[in-house]
Amino acid sequence: MSKQMKTFTREEVEKHNNEGSLWVIIDAKVYDLTRFKDLHPGGAAVLLDEEIAGQDATDAFFGLHRHEVLLRPQYARLQIGTIEDEEEEIPAPKLGDISKVPYAEPTWLNDGFHSPYFTKNHREFQAAMRKFVDEVITPDALIHESDNKRPNQEVFDKMAALEIHAMRMGPGKHLKGRTLMNGLVKPEEFDYFHELIITQEITRCKSRGYGDGLLGGKVIGLPPVLNFGSDELKAKVIPDVLAGKKFICLAVSEAQAGSDVFGLSTTAKKSDCGKFWIVNGNKKWITNGAFADYFTTGCKTDNGFTVLLIERGEGVETKSIKTSYSSTAGTAYVTFQNVKVPIENTLGEEGAGIYVMLSNFNHERWVMCCSSTRSQRGIVEECMKWTTQRKVFGKPLINQPVVRAKLADMIARVESLQAWLENLTHQMNNMPYKEQASKLAGPIALLKMHATRSAQETAKDAVQIFGGRGVTSSGMGKFIEHYHRTVPFDALLGGAEDVLADLGVRQAMRAMPKEAKL
């Protein structure tokens, strides 16, 4: 039962300004900190300061704490009342809300702005997805990004009920007959903008390791099964994976070979009876590998590079790798020792594994562009809030021209990225898959390169703006510290920046007309 709140005048509160009785006002609410002061992580002395004890400490509080501190139940209960005839001015953000902070949302979500791409249906879809992320995903993400445990099964189940696992595989036949987002969008109307919305909304949970733990492995590991698996294999694997009951990952990179698929040392040799592959070798940095049931695995075979679907079983071992993001991602070292894999689990032609891999690169990289762009926007929002609420030399940080210049760069980067991303997404919606492969491989590679470079610039600028808090994993700068620590992941996964830069220009050279001369 919520306790009865009293009303006080400011004069009454002022009297409680000492160790025996210590009250403060924060945003028209009165808190009794008498017993809490000795437990206060910032110490008792700051609370007993004559400008704080018995006074309005709103500015001091918001200069040093995130709003969420006041909302935690153990602190919320310190409130004993409100100030007579005054209203709170800093209400708690509501789940599902669109942020009013400038540049905290892509323009298409801002009041009064227009978009040629997003329809009414996209807007309804976004609202539903945001609510789901705020209510179901973010609370779980914040817990498991810190405790390193995998996402709660209940989250996977709730995502499955809305068919989010299926929708994250993009538009296509796999959506047929499914009820998407409680029927909000018809399978045949689901397009890449819906998928962009899903990825960008999930990214708002601001937990990079958890984001990958939330079945990043499936997003890259399932397409080869969807596109190259036999009907029997698909019937066995896909329903459980899209229901969030079984887990799949992509196992290509190795300790010896990185992502150089022609330098792989994991071998698959045919058994004497010809019915099985016998697989031996290791795989490293395998996202979701620690809890995967299936491994879409790149192997060296007699006639080149072949992709196999390997089921967890005898001879398959996985060990967690501690990286600079949370182990909630299930990043693993995987070993295969004499693993018997049915020949029917071959994905695509023997020796033609490179086509199996290449066929998904564009989509995978585009997904990463969606999330990298959105995560930068989250950092812009953090910086906009911090620089207006944090006072230095008696003025908000934002009053410093050098801080405004950094924000200008951050904003320009994120806005240009989102605009390019929306343009390419529109092309994807209007080009057959094959044409996408030839026309969009270059631009998507360049966009990803640009996105992850910008992300690292933005991370660096944000640390400068937050100072020591930008390298502290709790308190005001916790998301900046997290971002700065984990931002290199995006620059490596799906192709390192320099490789993508080169790919983008080489693709452009292919289309260069011979007659084009200065």
Ligand code: HEM
């Ligand atoms: C309801 C009242 C308050 C509660 C529940 C509270 C709670 C906390 C908590 C949980 C922290 C740890 C850091 C974090 O998680 O953000 C903290 C730190 C701190 N608090 Fe408070 N606090 C309150 C009021 C105040 C006030 C009025 C001041 C006035 C100056 C203050 C000054 C500090 C300082 C200086 C720190 C250390 C910040 C840092 O390490 O960066 N607190 N407080």
